Amino acid sequence: MTGSAAVADARQPSYSTAPPAEAAAIEVRELGKAFYDARSGRVTMAAQEVSFSVARGEFVSIVGPSGCGKTTVLRILASLEEALSGTVELFSPRPPAMVFQEASVLPWLSVRDNVGFPLHIAGQSKRDRKPREDALLQLTGLMDFADAKPHQLSGGMKQRVAVARALVDERDILLMDEPFGALDEQTRMVLQQELLRIWEASRKTVVFITHSVDEALVLSDRVLVMSPRPGRIVADLAVPFQRPRDVVALRRDPRFWDLTHTVWSLLAQPAAHQDTP
Ligand SMILES: Nc1ncnc2c1ncn2[C@@H]1O[C@H](COP(=O)(O)OP(=O)(O)O)[C@@H](O)[C@H]1O
Numbered sequence: 001m002t003g004s005a006a007v008a009d010a011r012q013p014s015y016s017t018a019p020p021a022e023a024a025a026i027e028v029r030e031l032g033k034a035f036y037d038a039r040s041g042r043v044t045m046a047a048q049e050v051s052f053s054v055a056r057g058e059f060v061s062i063v064g065p066s067g068c069g070k071t072t073v074l075r076i077l078a079s080l081e082e083a084l085s086g087t088v089e090l091f092s093p094r095p096p097a098m099v100f101q102e103a104s105v106l107p108w109l110s111v112r113d114n115v116g117f118p119l120h121i122a123g124q125s126k127r128d129r130k131p132r133e134d135a136l137l138q139l140t141g142l143m144d145f146a147d148a149k150p151h152q153l154s155g156g157m158k159q160r161v162a163v164a165r166a167l168v169d170e171r172d173i174l175l176m177d178e179p180f181g182a183l184d185e186q187t188r189m190v191l192q193q194e195l196l197r198i199w200e201a202s203r204k205t206v207v208f209i210t211h212s213v214d215e216a217l218v219l220s221d222r223v224l225v226m227s228p229r230p231g232r233i234v235a236d237l238a239v240p241f242q243r244p245r246d247v248v249a250l251r252r253d254p255r256f257w258d259l260t261h262t263v264w265s266l267l268a269q270p271a272a273h274q275d276t277p
């Protein structure tokens with residue numbers, strides 16, 4: 001690592017209103033990130049030379065082993081973390097919406113008020129918010145629970161609330177960090193199908209982090225495979241399945257298993273540790 005020279009290059013994501021000619025929504029170039037632990041004096045490289053772009057309206061997943069830097073890359077895209085080196089551009093007038101692994105619902109608010117929270121923050125009155133809240137409650141199957149409090153909901157329902165809230169104020173980029181990771185397999189499959197339906201209706205630009213190869217293939221147009229920490233993108237695979245997709249039928253397609261095998265082979269590559277002691 002080059003210390004202060006690299007630090008001087010650090011950039012926060014830049015937002016621009018004019019989309020480039022090729023209609024990219026996100027451009028990440030040579031992104032690097034290290035964490036320094038003052039107590040142990042250790043430097044952990046979390047991501048290295050990560051480069052990729054995402055077209056507008058594209059659904060891209062990033063898969064990689066636990067600890068390879070997926071969350072770090074996403075947090076940099078969301079401006080929650082600063083890059084050490086490299087550049088990140090989001091071609092959108094507004095910051096992206098984010099969905100986390102742990103459903104970040106506000107426990108004291110009703111489902112409706114959780115969904116409408118970004119509109120409330122933007123200064124909209126209860127009455128102004130209602131039509132948009134209704135649309136999202138409908139879209140995510142939460143209408144019957146509009147007045148419930150989060151503690152009355154299952155994990156899957158809470159995650160629906162988080163998805164509805166991420167969509168409510170119509171950001172054009174959606175960043176999702178293992179949003180279904182804490183759910184049982186059956187709930188997960190239901191929500192994958194829901195997300196496909198919602199995405200097909202809204203065609204947002206999505207970056208979806210998962211450690212599940214299966215989930216990445218079911219949902220995405222492209223799958224980026226990351227190496228073990230410090231994560232690099234080692235493959236960029238197109239997922240050829242037609243849309244609209246059926247999460248169950250898709251698994252009967254032999255190409256699904258070919259791709260699964262390809263991704264697993266890439267993930268089986270050994271790690272290249274480059275941390276300082
Ligand atoms: N705030 C932090 N301080 C120190 N180390 C961190 C911090 N965040 C992440 N890391 C380290 O960076 C590496 C990548 O973490 P992360 O991006 O969360 O991986 P992933 O999401 O792929 O599991 C891990 O080794 C993790 O321990």
Ligand SMILES: [Mg+2]
Nearest residue numbers: 070071072177
């Ligand atoms: Mg993570």
